[in-house]
Amino acid sequence: MSDRSQAGIVGAGSIGVAWAVTFARGGWRVRVQDPDPGRVELVRAEARERLDRLAAHGLLDEEPGPVADRIEAGSELAWAVGEADLIIESAPERLEIKRGVYEGVLAAAPEGAVVASSTSALPPSELFEGLAGAERCLVAHPTNPPYLLPVVELVPASFTAEATVARARELFGSVGMEPILVRSEAEGFVVNRLQGAILREAYCLLRDGVATADEIDLAVRGGLGRRWALTGPFETADLNTRGGIASHAQKMGPAYARMGAERGQDDPWTPELVAQVEAERRRLLPLDEWDSRVLWRDEQLMRVEATRRGK
Template identity: 45%
Template structure:
């Protein structure tokens, strides 16, 4: 039984709490805002039944998962005796540095200290810490209890054994670590997502397609393959001779396309001039929360299907 502290009980923290608890970990949840932990526990209680229905609690009962998540009144209580700390505070460098200074002081010396940061580089967060070699970025794709990929990013000084141990822990709780060799702005996911969003905005801004058709092109096109194989395997399977054959056939076309993609689109202008109105016509602001719940239930169904398909066909 791993003991885990989640520091920050907002959107990401409560999702991590579910992820660790369903794997049988004893989770301690802390937030400096007194209202945050009760709100997080209430949210968790509202979704575990749906997760159980989709067989996404690793065979555990909802009661067992809820019992393994306990709120703490102090940071010291939360990190006492833990093996892993997952920090989920605001994406502000001064707050992260102050939090990790406290974590490094209070947490057991052999505990891994991880941050959920989606953009701040580990070399910027941890440089002054005595135990900086045990600190990593473990950035989830939200929510991690439905989307298993986690970017594991080292600072230049991170102990390689810590990276290996962190990857093992993530695999043991059902996540898929993306083990980066070194840090870079945006890590893996935001860089890939940013490139795709750039082109999506460019197509709409230029009047080539509606936002709805771009969305459908991903949801009913590329994402169907990408939900179980990635871009490299996709092109490896899309030419008779594999990836080298694909590059020989289509590389020049993509090189020509890249020239038209060199000028970045204006996201704000494209949004103001049409995308916002199109999205609000399709989904009024007051319906966003209900649609988010619909999205998560669809993700649950997809995750359940992938588990069954992996068993039936292999992964």
């Protein structure tokens, strides 16, 4: 009997297989379950194909074979979750299917296991309300594929135990995932709200004839997006203006407020809000390290460009 941690993945679609790759690569044993025999049949081959590709890019610390060997697939739910430390439900995005899954999972899982849902949009209070064992459950929303995009949004409901959240952070962190704790059940969590803000404005710009769809995409792929691969919106603004984010807000705040007002939005960057961001940024990057971080960003952009040119 191995002392490796074990994951039980319920649902062997795109996300289920991707989670299997993520946890097997992280050293875990993985059991994947799906009621569709066709999917069960394909899991190991699909995972192996992704592991081979990771290895070809030098992104795997072991040979792909032994990593793939840690993944098993089957159709029995109790088999998949009965010895798991972490269970990740990745079934279709339908409330009644997911709730049916949790009843089976909670009946078969070990007592200490954390139960997570990959849901893109369903709030944890609706998913888990009233289930015996709901305090062990939370949402863990990945971006696809999680073995290449480390962010995972952990969203507890009011009844999720703090110990569950802490354990989930630890378990996802142990395979290289970087959790965001979403502190309220905001629709779309954080990732899709940010994505939505950009997409809403993209549609407005297209509608108003300001640019074509491809030109709007170019604004992101040839500009904003390359920086965002390295720094988020706050750090980007922080590094764009000498003096950091407070200076940026002072210079640019009025223009951004006018753009928001044009779209019927009134969410001013109040002095208190800017001070809050500034305090967090300065904890992460004292101003006397600002110049070297700007150089770091430029170096990274050079590496991105060199990769893009195939060098």
